[in-house]
Amino acid sequence: MHPIIYSGALTITSYSLMIGIGVAMAILLAHRNRVAVPFYDCFYSIVIAAVCAGVFGKLLFMVVEWDTVVMAIKTLGWKDGTKVVLSGGFVLYGGLSGVIIGLVFTSWQNKLDIRQLADALAPSLAMAIAFGRLGCLLGGCCYGRSYDGPFAITYPLGCPAPAGTPLFPSPIVESLSCLVLCACMLAHERKTGRIYSHMAVFFLLYSIGRFILEFMRGDAERGFIGPLSTSQVISLLVMGIWLVLYLGRSRLLRLG
Numbered sequence: 001m002h003p004i005i006y007s008g009a010l011t012i013t014s015y016s017l018m019i020g021i022g023v024a025m026a027i028l029l030a031h032r033n034r035v036a037v038p039f040y041d042c043f044y045s046i047v048i049a050a051v052c053a054g055v056f057g058k059l060l061f062m063v064v065e066w067d068t069v070v071m072a073i074k075t076l077g078w079k080d081g082t083k084v085v086l087s088g089g090f091v092l093y094g095g096l097s098g099v100i101i102g103l104v105f106t107s108w109q110n111k112l113d114i115r116q117l118a119d120a121l122a123p124s125l126a127m128a129i130a131f132g133r134l135g136c137l138l139g140g141c142c143y144g145r146s147y148d149g150p151f152a153i154t155y156p157l158g159c160p161a162p163a164g165t166p167l168f169p170s171p172i173v174e175s176l177s178c179l180v181l182c183a184c185m186l187a188h189e190r191k192t193g194r195i196y197s198h199m200a201v202f203f204l205l206y207s208i209g210r211f212i213l214e215f216m217r218g219d220a221e222r223g224f225i226g227p228l229s230t231s232q233v234i235s236l237l238v239m240g241i242w243l244v245l246y247l248g249r250s251r252l253l254r255l256g
Contacts (some may be wrong), residue, residue: 003139014138017218022131023050032186033087039121041110046124049102053095060094091222092129093234096203097190100222115199122198123189124204126182144168145218160165160219168216177209204242211235 033040037045103121107114136142140159142224146169152166161167179196185198214232223230 003007013135015132015135015141018131019128022128022135024129026121027067027077029067029124029127029182029186030121037112037117040122041106041117044055044110045103045106045121047122048106049099050128052098052105054098054103056098056101057091059089062098064146071130083214090118091230093231096125116195118199119195119197122195122202123182123185125199126178126185130175130178130205131180133171133178137169137171141219142171143218144170144216147216148195160234162218167218170201170218173216174210174213177213178206181205200245203238207235207238207242211239218255 002009002014005014005017026046027042027043030046031039079146100118103118103162104114105111107117133142137153140155143161144153146165147168148166151169151172153169153172154166155161157163181202185195185202189195190196211232214229214235217229225233228236248256
């Protein structure tokens with residue numbers, strides 16, 4: 001794998017490069033013909049959402065990995081320890097929370113319908129996550145557990161993942177699943193001309209897939225709450241919230 005693409009006056013990591021490509025692809029998807037929200041608003045929303053994703057993804061990482069943060073500062077001092085903490089580490093669910101906050105802000109600022117904006121950008125979000133996970137693959141983080149089956153990945157020395165051990169290709173599986181979700185949303189939009197509920201369906205399907213995939217992850221740094229990883233607990237909360245909202249909406253429609 002290649003954690004560092006370029007090292008010089010400016011260091012470019014493979015993870016940050018793939019995130020940049022993912023954001024660019026998200027912007028290109030926002031330019032498709034059937035998007036119900038003007039492209040400028042979509043473009044602006046993606047930029048704000050990407051910034052919020054980075055901030056909130058980092059904040060959740062610092063909460064989940066508080067012991068690691070404290071140890072880095074104690075070992076390296078405030079300056080170098082803070083630099084190490086800020087240079088790596090990101091929790092995707094924190095990033096997704098930041099995305100929602102960014103979309104709420106831009107919809108309020110531009111007087112847009114938040115549901116319409118979110119649904120229009122749901123395929124872009126799936127595409128961005130797909131490229132982000134490819135960055136994890138190249139960087140050697142978010143790796144899978146020991147696995148001798150088909151498509152196992154063996155990482156070289158110098159990566160966070162255990163070197164020389166066949167591992168489950170969890171970053172690839174998550175990337176492909178997000179690409180499939182993106183393709184399905186675009187196909188539905190092309191067939192029906194409707195984008196309604198795309199974001200809600202994305203969050204439901206992603207949380208289900210993420211909960212299952214976490215059983216095949218091997219990196220202990222992602223944090224645990226009892227027997228479940230932090231991401232699995234958050235996935236259950238997302239599924240629960242979606243179910244409550246869906247049942248509540250169905251009840252209102254029956255009453256109406």
